[in-house]
Amino acid sequence: MTDARTPPPEISSGVSSSPTGDARIQEARLWCGDGWTAKVIKNEDDDGWAVAMIKDGEPEPALVGPWTMGRDKKNPKPLDGNAFSTLVKTASEFVRRHEQQLHATLHQSITVSTKSEERVTVSLDIVPDEDNPHALLGAQGNDGEQLAQVRVAPSFKLNRASATAWVEGGFAKPAERG
Structure with missing residues (x-):
């Protein structure tokens, strides 16, 4: 039974441990795990919100994208497990494509007769x-x-x-x- 004062699990904040023993932060605007941090931030260009995906150990976000407004149309929708998993997959693919492009730029070959x-x-x-x-x-x-x-x-x-x-x-x- 859920106490009315306790937010549902997808909105609750806290720290849990992953199977590897790494601390996982799971807050409404900040999630950490799987080598990534998702941080919901105020969009500097308008009144909306954005989410920054930062790879562990990197100083800058690998990807910043728009984030959904909550029901009150003022605050951001809280992060949850499904959203975080999707963000990690998207950011990882973005980084992988960038690395492939960089490798192709730095290492070229052609065969001639x-x-x-x-x-x-x-x-x-x-x-x-x-x-x-x-x-x-x-x-x-x-x-x-x-x-x-x-x-x-x-x-x-x-x-x-x-x-x-x-x-x-x-x-x-x-x-x-x-």
């Missing part, structure tokens, strides 16, 4: 070092053997034409443009 009909895979690996950003342009033969590697500017554009020119030029370091 030489005049002797050999196939060479040319790769460009960008090293986003704050003090000394650069990229490594590499070539591998069909057997996976490294044929060449040179250091180039991180702005080097890898495409079929630049890869073919580098291979046909005997893997000489491409001229810097600027």
Whole structure:
């Protein structure tokens, strides 16, 4: 039997333990667990509310999105288990897609054929070092053997034409443009 003064479980605040022993905060505007924190915040752009999803150990939210108003049309709807699970899944997928996009930007490859009909895979690996950003342009033969590697500017554009020119030029370091 529920006491009229006790809020229902989905609205109650408190701390519980997860199966791994981590403390889980489950409050109306703050939930923590599964490596994430969901925090309902005032939307700076209008009179509504937003929810910020922050990955444990990160200083900034990975994702901020609109949050539903409560029945009084003034306060936010309280977080609950289902909403938190959905938010964790959405934020995790968003982070995963961002990491895939970053990886694709920093690591590119293209396969070209030489005049002797050999196939060479040319790769460009960008090293986003704050003090000394650069990229490594590499070539591998069909057997996976490294044929060449040179250091180039991180702005080097890898495409079929630049890869073919580098291979046909005997893997000489491409001229810097600027």
